[in-house]
Structures are given as structure tokens and as C-alpha cells.
Amino acid sequence: MSESQFSRTAALQRKLMENVEWSNQTFITEFILLGFGNLPELQTPLFLLFLVIYIVTMAGNILTLVLVVADQHLHTPMYFFLGNLSCLETCYTSTILPRLLASLLTGDRNISYSGCITQLYFFVFMVTAECFLLLAMSYDRYLAICNSLHYAALMRSWVRIQLMSGSWIMAFFTSTLITLLMARLTFCGPNKIDHFFCDFAPMLKLSCSDTSLIEVVNLLLSFAIILPTFLLTLMCYVCIIATVLRIPSTTERQKAFSTCSSHLIVVATFYGSLIISYMIPTAGTAGDLRKVFSVFYTVLTPLANPLIYSLRNKVVKEALKKAGGKLAAFIRR
Numbered sequence: 001m002s003e004s005q006f007s008r009t010a011a012l013q014r015k016l017m018e019n020v021e022w023s024n025q026t027f028i029t030e031f032i033l034l035g036f037g038n039l040p041e042l043q044t045p046l047f048l049l050f051l052v053i054y055i056v057t058m059a060g061n062i063l064t065l066v067l068v069v070a071d072q073h074l075h076t077p078m079y080f081f082l083g084n085l086s087c088l089e090t091c092y093t094s095t096i097l098p099r100l101l102a103s104l105l106t107g108d109r110n111i112s113y114s115g116c117i118t119q120l121y122f123f124v125f126m127v128t129a130e131c132f133l134l135l136a137m138s139y140d141r142y143l144a145i146c147n148s149l150h151y152a153a154l155m156r157s158w159v160r161i162q163l164m165s166g167s168w169i170m171a172f173f174t175s176t177l178i179t180l181l182m183a184r185l186t187f188c189g190p191n192k193i194d195h196f197f198c199d200f201a202p203m204l205k206l207s208c209s210d211t212s213l214i215e216v217v218n219l220l221l222s223f224a225i226i227l228p229t230f231l232l233t234l235m236c237y238v239c240i241i242a243t244v245l246r247i248p249s250t251t252e253r254q255k256a257f258s259t260c261s262s263h264l265i266v267v268a269t270f271y272g273s274l275i276i277s278y279m280i281p282t283a284g285t286a287g288d289l290r291k292v293f294s295v296f297y298t299v300l301t302p303l304a305n306p307l308i309y310s311l312r313n314k315v316v317k318e319a320l321k322k323a324g325g326k327l328a329a330f331i332r333r
Contacts, residue, residue, distance in 0.1 A: 028187040028206075031116050033109045035100065035196035036291070047104035053303050054097045060306030061086040061093075064316070071319040077155045078144065081137045082310055084164055088133060089302040092126040095119060096197050096298045103196075116198040117183055123197065125175035127274070127297070131229040132167035134267055138236035139163075141263075145256075146243045174221055181214040195291060197298070200278070202290075222278045230271040237264045262308045266301065273297045
């Protein structure tokens with residue numbers, strides 16, 4: 001065999017091998033969310049637990065939103081942000097829990113590729129918006145307590161609208177960028193996501209494409225959004241607590257401190273679990289540990305927010321009693 005014939009034969013063999021490899025490579029059209037499938041004996045208890053949490057979370061947030069919209073006494077900056085938080089948490093919870101409940105009830109853990117990308121988009125959108133919204137709420141409380149004389153001038157309606165618009169715009173930009181980068185990746189097996197929803201890191205592990213760019217972008221966005229908003233929120237509450245401790249009245253000081261400390265606990269829980277999940281590289285290697293931390297910022301925080309921020313508030317309680325009285329009077333007619 002001549003040298004030219006040998007080279008043509010070798011090239012033909014390489015092309016044949018490439019075609020065989022390409023034909024063996026299947027592209028994923030659906031994923032399997034493993035969720036809590038490694039605990040088969042706990043599927044029913046987990047379903048009941050998450051169902052109760054979902055019902056309470058939805059009821060608390062929708063009730064808060066309705067009260068804020070309907071009661072004129074709650075048309076203030078503080079309750080404007082609380083209403084937006086309740087709306088956000090309602091959408092946030094509905095992005096994660098219904099799919100989890102369905103898989104726990106039926107055992108069907110399949111989710112289409114497009115459905116997974118859509119869930120990821122709304123998840124990133126809601127998490128980003130909540131980071132900025134919690135910061136806006138802490139800034140509002142900082143102005144009200146630490147700079148009360150200028151509060152009305154500093155927190156005008158257009159300022160509130162700008163803060164909220166900025167939160168939604170940043171959330172849209174972040175989720176769109178992450179989702180577009182994720183949609184460009186190729187997934188060719190396996191298709192099992194070791195999580196109870198389509199989260200960023202578990203999906204990257206399944207990609208057979210180069211993920212270096214999206215990993216860098218995700219890390220940069222995490223340090224540009226999660227860390228600064230957390231530190232600024234923390235600074236606001238530190239200033240608030242320092243001001244509260246100088247209140248002469250012991251009763252008022254304890255009451256204000258109790259409220260601020262409750263807010264701070266919710267913020268620390270939300271941001272702490274987020275930072276561990278997305279900014280500490282070692283956290284992504286432990287699937288079960290990641291699921292536990294994810295429960296905090298996807299399930300428990302939306303449950304705690306209406307209870308801590310709204311329904312423990314005296315003004316909201318009065319509005320609730322008034323609304324209950326009107327409803328009872330209407331029923332008796």
C-alpha cells in the first residue's frame with residue numbers, strides 16, 4: 001500500500017470513528033430530579049410537611065398582600081416593600097414547591113429540558129430580586145429609625161419606585177444572562193440532577209460542554225450581588241440596633257430590639273445558606289448538604305417572612321381584625 005493510500009485509509013478510519021462516537025452521543029431532552037429519592041420511607045411524611053409549609057406560606061403572603069393593597073393605613077413605604085416581598089415570596093414558592101410536591105406524591109421525577117431551564121430562570125430571578133428587596137427594606141427601616149426627621153423627604157414615592165424597579169431590573173438581567181449561558185451548554189448524559197429542583201451547580205455537572213465561562217460569570221455575579229447586598233443589609237441592621245439600644249424606655253427598647261433581631265435572623269438564614277451554596281466551592285461537592293441548605297432559602301425563608309415581617313406587626317394585626325370584622329358583617333347580611 002502506497003503512502004498516499006495509507007493516509008487516505010487512516011483519515012477514513014478517523015472519520016468513521018468520529019461518526020460512531022457522534023451516533024452514540026445522545027442529547028438529553030428531559031432530566032430526572034432525584035430530590036429526596038434516597039429516603040423512600042420518608043416520601044409521605046415529606047409530602048405532608050412540604051404541603052403544610054406551601055399552604056401556610058401561600059396563605060400568609062397572599063393575606064399580607066391583600067391587606068397592604070386594601071387598607072389605606074398600610075399605604076406607607078414600609079408596607080409598600082412588605083407587599084412587594086409578599087408578592088415575590090408567593091411567586092418564589094410556586095416556582096419550587098409544586099414540582100417537589102408532585103414528585104413526592106406520584107414518584108414521577110422527570111422534568112423536560114425546557115421546563116428545567118424555565119424553572120432555573122425564575123429561581124435565579126426570584127433569588128436576585130429578594131436580595132435587593134431585603135436590602136431596600138433594611139434601608140427603609142434604617143432611615144425610619146436612625147434618620148427619622150428626614151425620613152419622609154428621603155423615602156418619597158419616586159424613591160420607593162426606583163428601588164423596586166432597580167431590584168426587578170437587576171433580577172431580570174441576572175436571570176437572563178445565566179439562563180442564556182446555560183441554554184448554550186450541551187447535555188448528553190447522564191440526566192439525573194441530584195437536587196429537588198433545577199439548580200445551577202447540579203446541572204453544570206451533567207454538561208458535556210466547556211462550563212468554564214458560565215462558572216466564572218456565576219462566581220462574579222455572586223460576589224457582585226449576594227455579598228454586597230448582604231453586607232449592606234447587615235450594616236443597616238447594626239446601625240438600627242445601635243440606635244435602638246439608646247432608647248430611654250426599657251419597654252420600647254426591648255420591643256424594637258425583638259423586632260430587629262427577628263428580621264436579622266431571617267436575613268442571616270437566607271444569606272447564610274445562599275453564601276454556603278454558591279460562594280464556597282466545597283459546598284457544591286456534597287449533594288445532600290446542598291439540599292439541606294437549599295431548603296433554608298427556598299422553603300423556610302418564604303415561610304418565615306410573612307410571619308416575621310408582617311403578621312407579628314401590630315398595625316397589620318389591626319388591619320386583619322378590621323378586615324375580619326367587615327367580612328363577618330358581610331356574611332351576616
